[in-house]
Amino acid sequence: MNATTAVVDAVPSPVRLKAVAGPGQPEPTPALEQLYRAFESEMLVPLWTEIGGLMPSHPRSQAAAHLWRWSRLKDLAAEAGRIVPVGRGGERRAIALANPALGGRPYATPTLWAAIQYLMPGEDAPEHRHSQHAFRFVVEGEGVWTVVNGDAVRMSRGDFLPQAGWNMHAHHNAATEPMAWIDGLDIPFAYYTESQFFEHGRNAIDQAERGTPERSVSERLWGHPGLRPLSQPDAPQATPLLAYRWADTDRALGDQLALEEEGHAAGQGATLSPGHAAVRYTNPATGRDVLPTIRAEMHRVRAGARTRSTREVGSSVWQVFDGEGSVQVGERQWAVSRGDLFVVPSWQPLRLQAAAGTQSLDLFRFCDAPIFEALHQHRVQVDPD
Incomplete structure (x- = not known):
């Protein structure tokens, strides 16, 4: 036995197998137990037990549905400031949302990172770049x-600011007041796939x-609807437009509801449901998602209306932009208002309800759907009612 073999043989096996009677399982016998001990020593796991x-x-x-209150997040971020x-x-x-079911890791879901970032007046966040794709939502x-x-x-209220991986970026607060916003990244996905890179940039811009x-x-x-600059490269993998302004988003959502009021049926070019x-x-160059691993959307639920119950492969993080209402994720239900964030784990049903009155419920959403679509594993189920 050479030295290398001795070292390998000395590694204790983490595999633990137990013969258990049950449907589809072999009958527990001394011979089966002996086979399982041999599997353990060779670090093998049979499919029939798993x-x-x-x-x-x-x-x-593995994630749990969970809600974070914006008022509490802001108070803690201000204290950190x-x-x-x-x-x-x-x-x-940046202070990350830690899903309570993911063992204390700073992950909102198994693939998505969400954090509140806080910058004091006159402060600069130094320049760096990373392979993880990112965005900011205000x-x-x-x-x-x-x-x-x-x-x-x-960066202003309601703006969505995507940024593809490996681009140098810094932040500076030119105002006299602190400012907070939400960061979203695919950090957990990059971690699990062991594909992450990071590099410092200049200390000051x-x-x-x-x-x-x-x-x-x-x-x-790039910010001219339907018009593409011919001087720019073809088909960039991520959006070259660095800011999607709230005024445009607000107008698009308002027009959809106005069309519905004018008699255009839901699901036929106006709204998703009443x-x-x-x-x-x-991405204005391709029409596809803004980032290769992240999809981002804005939803508006008319006052008093509720959405259909929807399940989707892949996880999502939502933030209430404005209004009040209730959210049901699986068996969990919360009353929500401006700034509150919640997680929808994979294949758990989601339903949104706007409070009665005059104000709609506006919500920002980001999810990992592009990953599953690229793998041909994406699936959505919408209840007809």
Whole structure:
């Protein structure tokens, strides 16, 4: 026996097998127990003992449905702003949502990261880049500019700001008040697939990059509906448009509900179901999702209306942008209002209900559907009622 073999043989096996009588299982006998001990020593696991967990009849998510209150998140982020600096090392004052069923990891779902990021007046978050795809969504506030490859992009309430992986980016707060927003990334997916890269950029952005233009370069090139600049490369894998403005999103949702009021039937080009308007943010060069691993949408539920119950392969994170209502995820139900965030695990039914009155319930959603569509494993089930 050589030294290498001895080291390998010394590794204790993590495999533990037990002969149990049951449908589809072999009869427990001394010979079967002996076979199982041999499997353990060679680190082998037979399918017949694991098939129920490996191949269930439908997805059984490891994540749990959970709700985070925006008011509490903001208070804690503000306290962190007072005592935790921003700079090299920590890089960002970002506080991640930890799904209670995922063992304390900073993951909202098995594939998605969501965090509240907080920047004090005059602060800069240093430049860096990473292979993970990311976005920012602003539920309230004004005054922070994100600078992506030197392009300063304004961040305002209701704006969605996607950013593909491996682009240098920094943030600076040019206002006199703190600002908070939501970060979304595919960090857990990159971690599990062991595909992540990270690189520091400059410690400080140039003075010229601290400008506060009303429109970024990306918006001036790509922010014209139906018009594509011929000077730009064909079919970028992620969106080249760095800001999707709330005014445009709001108008699109309002038009859908107005068309429904004018007699255009739900499901026939106006709304998803009575009183439920929705839009998807897309890559203006391809019409596909803004990011290769993340889908982002905005939903509006008319006051007093409720959505159909929907199940989907893959997980999602939702944030209430405005209004009040109730949310049912599986067996969990909550009353929600502006800023509240909740998680919908894979294949758990979701239903939204807007409160009665005059104000609609607006919600931002991001999910991992592009991953499952690329693998031909995506599935959606919508109840007819």
